[in-house]
Amino acid sequence: MKIAVLPGDGIGPEVTREAVRVIEALDLGIAMEEALVGGAAYKATGHPLPPETLALAQGCDAILFGAVGDPDCDALERHLRPEQAILGLRKELTLFANLRPARVFPGLENHSALRPEVAGAINLLIVRELNGDVYFGEKGFRTTATGEREGYDIMSYSESEVRRIAHVAFQAAQGRAKRLCSVDKANVLETSQLWRDVVIEVSKDYPDVTLEHMYVDNAAMQLVRAPGKFDVVVTGNLFGDILSDQASMCVGSIGLLASASLGERQTDFGTFGLYEPIHGSAPDIAGQGLANPMATILSAAMLLRHSLGLGEAADRIEAAVAKTLSAGVLGRDLGGSAGTAEIGDAVLANL
Numbered sequence: 001m002k003i004a005v006l007p008g009d010g011i012g013p014e015v016t017r018e019a020v021r022v023i024e025a026l027d028l029g030i031a032m033e034e035a036l037v038g039g040a041a042y043k044a045t046g047h048p049l050p051p052e053t054l055a056l057a058q059g060c061d062a063i064l065f066g067a068v069g070d071p072d073c074d075a076l077e078r079h080l081r082p083e084q085a086i087l088g089l090r091k092e093l094t095l096f097a098n099l100r101p102a103r104v105f106p107g108l109e110n111h112s113a114l115r116p117e118v119a120g121a122i123n124l125l126i127v128r129e130l131n132g133d134v135y136f137g138e139k140g141f142r143t144t145a146t147g148e149r150e151g152y153d154i155m156s157y158s159e160s161e162v163r164r165i166a167h168v169a170f171q172a173a174q175g176r177a178k179r180l181c182s183v184d185k186a187n188v189l190e191t192s193q194l195w196r197d198v199v200i201e202v203s204k205d206y207p208d209v210t211l212e213h214m215y216v217d218n219a220a221m222q223l224v225r226a227p228g229k230f231d232v233v234v235t236g237n238l239f240g241d242i243l244s245d246q247a248s249m250c251v252g253s254i255g256l257l258a259s260a261s262l263g264e265r266q267t268d269f270g271t272f273g274l275y276e277p278i279h280g281s282a283p284d285i286a287g288q289g290l291a292n293p294m295a296t297i298l299s300a301a302m303l304l305r306h307s308l309g310l311g312e313a314a315d316r317i318e319a320a321v322a323k324t325l326s327a328g329v330l331g332r333d334l335g336g337s338a339g340t341a342e343i344g345d346a347v348l349a350n351l
């Protein structure tokens with residue numbers, strides 16, 4: 001069993017360090033190898049996703065990823081920017097299904113941006129498509145007939161892309177409360193109309209799952225009004241990116257939300273995947289020991305469960321995180337004063 005560890009930029013290395021310590025403490029016989037990615041890789045090699053990093057990722061059973069993004073790199077040409085590394089990994093490794101669970105940990109109901117009785121009911125899973133949409137369409141700048149500069153990014157989804165993510169979402173719903181909400185903008189976008197048509201077609205294979213459709217603007221509102229009504233939400237790359245950051249504040253902090261990015265490739269132990277917190281490199285707090293590592297620690301738990309078949313170890317990590325949070329060991333993001341390593345220490349002590 002081998003994991004590629006890609007810490008990346010900003011708080012990426014800080015939060016990844018804590019997740020690695022947790023995996024090591026469980027003594028599961030997992031080999032880990034680290035490589036450069038993002039701005040750190042660009043600065044060292046001239047490319048945000050060097051071939052050696054991609055090769056390491058391809059050769060492992062799973063990837064633990066921190067975050068990429070560096071303000072020093074914001075003026076680079078698009079293909080050299082740190083963010084291209086995570087987009088490249090998702091695309092190159094055909095990791096099309098991004099699972100982003102959001103639930104309120106017992107004792108944290110008062111730390112949500114919502115009223116405690118509203119927040120306490122949250123237990124949802126966002127299934128975000130990760131290989132298509134406006135993120136991967138043709139893009140560029142052009143000059144209009146009047147001589148103005150114009151930027152464009154093409155949004156598109158093919159039937160097969162929608163079909164495969166729809167199957168993942170229906171199957172996830174079957175393992176939960178059997179309710180699926182497909183979020184789109186079919187009242188305006190053809191991409192979304194096709195999305196909706198295909199989701200309806202796929203629903204015929206899952207008569208036990210109740211399907212509803214919601215426009216994304218309403219979904220953003222319902223996520224704050226009554227988030228407890230959602231079970232599984234399936235949506236495209238852009239809408240899923242936005243709604244999951246929003247869901248994180250319904251739960252309390254973006255430092256709590258983990259994710260798994262999966263495809264179809266199987267390893268000897270489970271499904272090959274990349275695991276990362278849903279947040280970015282947080283340059284505003286980087287290097288200060290203030291980042292909450294829980295999202296990355298919980299991503300490591302997802303890694304053990306989905307890619308390495310180590311469900312019991314994953315349960316242990318999740319229980320230790322819940323115990324640490326309910327004991328009031330909270331970072332600044334949740335109104336506490338615990339630093340990154342202190343939170344990691346507390347999780348280790350509770351394992």
Ligand SMILES: NC(=O)C1=CN([C@@H]2O[C@H](COP(=O)(O)OP(=O)(O)OC[C@H]3O[C@@H](n4cnc5c(N)ncnc54)[C@H](O)[C@@H]3O)[C@@H](O)[C@H]2O)C=CC1
Nearest residue numbers: 067068069070083086255279280281282284285291292333
């Ligand atoms: N998957 C990835 O690697 C992602 C990379 N990014 C990149 O990250 C950089 C910063 O982007 P932002 O929009 O600022 O998003 P961000 O998620 O990095 O930060 C947003 C806000 O949340 C806070 N925050 C994030 N993670 C936290 C944690 N673990 N503990 C405590 N507070 C935390 C930050 O301090 C900041 O105030 C950009 O370069 C962006 O492109 C953004 C999202 C995902």
Ligand SMILES: CC(C)CC(=O)C(=O)O
Nearest residue numbers: 083086087241278279280
């Ligand atoms: C940096 C982006 C490419 C990705 C992002 O914001 C995300 O996956 O949540």
Ligand SMILES: [Mg+2]
Nearest residue numbers: 241242245278
């Ligand atoms: Mg995002």
